[in-house]
Amino acid sequence: MLKNALIFAIAALTLAFAAPSYFGVTTRPAIADAPAAAAPAGTAPGAADQSVAAAPSDEFREATIPADGGGQYRTKVLIEGQDVDVMIDTGATVVALTAETAARLGVATQTNEPRWRMSTANGVVFATPVMLKTVSLGEIYMSDVQAVVMPPGASNANLLGASFLKRLASLEQRDGALVLRQ
Secondary structure: OHHHHHHHHHHHHHHHHHHHHHOOOOOOOOOOOOOOOOOOOOOOOOOOOOOOEEOOOOOOOEEEEEOOOOOOOEEEEEEOOEEEEEEEOOOOOOEEEOHHHHHHHOOOOOOOOOOEEEEEOOEEEEEEEEEEEEEEEOOEEEEEEEEEEOOOOOOOOOEEOHHHHOOOOEEEEEOOEEEEEO
């Protein structure tokens, strides 16, 4: 009886090691999430736009955003197919659009919709929740991204917050740049 159990265990181990190569499956180390860089919520007037370097790999779509002179990560994204300047803000709960940007994009906000109470660096405001159909950053593409439209004058920057960032495979700061992977 013990002999049969030992033969079965050896056969099972052999099969476990041989089967992945037989089916063309290999194991690769997973990319661990590195600590995300905290970007301040304020913006510097006249800050230069940063380009996004897309670096597709075997497993991930990747975008690299260099830090600007103030250490913030600014770039252009496509929201609903239109260019939008944003600042990556790991401290923002959701993507936040200025009222002006939302109007330019045609993102509809209804006056009778409930408002979300938002705590910002400039105090408490009430923003309108919206669902963005598409948001693209380099090779990274997402649909149905939760966002808010800030009231007029409440913010002068569009923020790419956690409702986008948390859906990434990883986000890490490396060599003065922010590397995003999907």
